Amino acid sequence: MPEADFLNPSVTDGCRPGNTVMTFKRSDRVADLIKEEIASMILYGGIKDPRIGFVTITHVEMTPDLKEARVYFSQIGGEKEREKSRDGLNHASGYIRRNLARSLSLRHIPQIFFVFDDSLEYAERIEKAIKEIKEGS
Numbered sequence: 001m002p003e004a005d006f007l008n009p010s011v012t013d014g015c016r017p018g019n020t021v022m023t024f025k026r027s028d029r030v031a032d033l034i035k036e037e038i039a040s041m042i043l044y045g046g047i048k049d050p051r052i053g054f055v056t057i058t059h060v061e062m063t064p065d066l067k068e069a070r071v072y073f074s075q076i077g078g079e080k081e082r083e084k085s086r087d088g089l090n091h092a093s094g095y096i097r098r099n100l101a102r103s104l105s106l107r108h109i110p111q112i113f114f115v116f117d118d119s120l121e122y123a124e125r126i127e128k129a130i131k132e133i134k135e136g137s
Contacts, residue, residue, distance in 0.1 A: 027062035051088030072117035089114040
């Protein structure tokens with residue numbers, strides 16, 4: 001008679017060493033849900049602030065107690081456009097929290113703070129520097 005799946009170390013919940021199943025923290029799962037919901041609000045016109053330009057939600061970081069969420073966004077444009085978009089997004093955070101409360105089944109909806117994600121610009125600068133080095137050789 002074959003062993004039950006819960007006894008098979010390859011399908012356990014991550015408690016045994018050498019496990020092949022990945023485990024995630026709850027804050028990571030909630031962050032992914034929040035990212036999807038906010039991105040769809042922006043995409044489908046739920047947030048109608050004219051200060052918000054063409055932004056992309058890159059990732060969300062949650063505190064372990066799920067009380068605060070830092071939402072990172074990227075945007076093409078200058079510093080002035082980024083500031084306007086960040087101000088518009090932070091101004092809409094109450095509206096966003098209300099919509100998250102309707103769509104997510106959480107006891108407490110986190111405070112939301114928007115932060116510009118400069119990792120794409122950093123990657124572009126590194127790529128440009130590597131290209132210049134290759135061309136100089």
